[in-house]
Ligand SMILES: *[C@@H]1O[C@H](CO)[C@@H](O)[C@H](O)[C@H]1NC(C)=O
């Protein structure tokens with residue numbers, strides 16, 4: 210899609226928001242290349258509840274495959290698509306809406322919709338919009354890596370929850386759709402499908418989800434950090450909402466729940482999420498910035514550098530990545546399942562394309578185990594820190610619904626800089642943003658030599674702080 214169509218979409222989304230009307234019917238909010246671009250001053254500030262949107266334009270480094278280079282290997286790590294609220298949150302949301310309806314003596318203006326709003330969202334599973342996000346992801350993956358994808362399907366694993374499995378299936382559908390280009394598949398041609406499902410829970414080793422590190426599971430420092438930050442900005446909103454809806458009394462947590470309803474109602478209502486929920490209009494852009502920061506703080510102190518056991522939860526996956534990149538057996542004593550990983554049927558080492566599906570939290574741990582955000586300033590819990598796309602960490606940029614990391618290995622022709630011929634180079638893209646690798650000597654395109662990269666992963670190869678899980 211060209212720049213003019215992007216601008217066109219952006220223009221319509223913005224103008225329609227300010228006028229309170231819908232985006233024109235034939236203007237897409239969501240595209241294969243750019244993800245969700247409507248109402249972006251709100252929808253890109255929903256933390257992990259943002260729909261996937263491409264950060265390609267925000268990257269200092271082009272996301273294009275560098276000239277003269279051929280991609281030889283790709284590991285994708287993907288989050289499931291947009292989902293309904295979890296069952297426990299759903300009960301809270303429903304009770305809150307009903308409480309407002311019972312107590313309010315007046316619901317007028319932008320609150321009027323609440324008079325007959327009925328909470329009836331599903332639970333836990335993908336929404337129709339979320340399914341579409343994953344079909345789009347499969348299309349995009351095929352198109353980006355067509356030179357490899359034309360002749361081989363990705364080896365696909367999914368963590369065992371329904372929405373994750375459904376996401377991997379929708380991705381496969383999109384991949385096959387792009388491959389066939391409308392034509393029927395050739396007879397005998399291998400079709401992309403899920404190869405391994407790893408069960409979730411505290412008795413299973415699962416590199417796509419945490420669960421077995423006892424000490425990590427017992428504490429929730431991320432939630433505590435989020436609560437601390439939430440106190441800094443919700444009181445003012447609570448007072449305004451209570452004044453606007455006489456008879457209603459709210460807690461600061463209720464304020465956050467009303468904000469949560471904006472993304473959830475938007476991604477549940479229609480399969481293209483084109484109608485922005487009326488819950489969104491109850492808050493200002495600055496309030497969405499605070500909301501997004503609260504979600505980022507939760508990830509950072511729960512699964513990232515803010516928790517001494519956070520990055521450790523991502524080690525198993527990174528050790529698997531090392532094995533795949535170097536085509537050698539997995540060496541890991543954290544969360545890998547050796548029964549699976551020592552078997553070439555369930556953990557082959559000779560593939561060019563791999564796609565794994567999981568959740569936002571383990572992906573956050575994996576990004577931090579890789580050291581992707583090692584150069585980010587720590588996130589204070591009591592005041593919002595300004596972050597910019599080119600350098601900062603945010604939940605919306607890293608783990609929105611249908612988030613994806615592409616870890617690429619490439620072989621480049623001579624004249625490409627100081628590398629010797631034949632040295633494979635690796636780099637990481639998070640939602641199309643090239644994130645500079647740390648721990649190795651990266652070039653101007655954010656790439657390191659494979660050997661140098663693996664050597665720099667001392668934290669991962671040594672097992673990080675896994676020993677502390679049981680102390
Ligand atoms: C490892 O995987 C095997 C094969 O799927 C399974 O039977 C076993 O329960 C798993 N063990 C752990 C600890 O995850």
Ligand SMILES: *[C@@H]1O[C@H](CO)[C@@H](O)[C@H](O)[C@H]1NC(C)=O
Pocket residue numbers: 305308309311312456457458459
């Ligand atoms: C509604 O009123 C009941 C009874 O006073 C109270 O327990 C509840 O918290 C109120 N809920 C809201 C949303 O105002």
Ligand SMILES: *[C@@H]1O[C@H](CO)[C@@H](O)[C@H](O)[C@H]1NC(C)=O
Pocket residue numbers: 223226227250251492493494495
């Ligand atoms: C988003 O930007 C539009 C256009 O600049 C503006 O009218 C609207 O109020 C903004 N939305 C929020 C939530 O601030």
Ligand SMILES: *[C@@H]1O[C@H](CO)[C@@H](O)[C@H](O)[C@H]1NC(C)=O
Pocket residue numbers: 414541542543544545546547548
């Ligand atoms: C599961 O992980 C633990 C801790 O690393 C390890 O001791 C155990 O052998 C693993 N189980 C399997 C089946 O790999």
Ligand SMILES: *[C@@H]1O[C@H](CO)[C@@H](O)[C@H](O)[C@H]1NC(C)=O
Pocket residue numbers: 578579580583647648649665666667668
């Ligand atoms: C990232 O930072 C952590 C904590 O300082 C360190 O242990 C790890 O080695 C770093 N990772 C890389 C790849 O540089």
